[in-house]
Amino acid sequence: MAQNFYTKWQDAILTDAGAYVSKEYRSFQTALVREISKYATAVGAKVTSNSKEHYTTSCFVDRNGKFVYISHSSTLSRMDSGVRIELDSFLVRTAKSAKDYRGGYNQYCDMANLQSKIDDLLEE
Numbered sequence: 050m051a052q053n054f055y056t057k058w059q060d061a062i063l064t065d066a067g068a069y070v071s072k073e074y075r076s077f078q079t080a081l082v083r084e085i086s087k088y089a090t091a092v093g094a095k096v097t098s099n100s101k102e103h104y105t106t107s108c109f110v111d112r113n114g115k116f117v118y119i120s121h122s123s124t125l126s127r128m129d130s131g132v133r134i135e136l137d138s139f140l141v142r143t144a145k146s147a148k149d150y151r152g153g154y155n156q157y158c159d160m161a162n163l164q165s166k167i168d169d170l171l172e173e
Contacts, residue, residue: 059134082096088164092168092171096110106121117141123135141170
């Protein structure tokens, strides 16, 4: 499941529209939230909200009233020729609700370990 997403997007260089998010990057953000939703479903959870900002995508995953916050940023990957997608660093932490942006301790993982990290944090 993740391999198709990973193969398509890892190290892709997308158009940078400067002051606003390009359509190409917005497509990546939509695909990323969809992929995280698959991971959540696989562990009996669901994405309850998401935010697509200027080269940052975040969401909250909920399972039985326990929440995890996930954030992915491409802001440090901007280059003259565009924005490089790197799927090796997701910020992940527990949260008290789907509006708790401070939550637990920041932890990091790559795409390959994201599903198990979500599951582990929802067990706490």
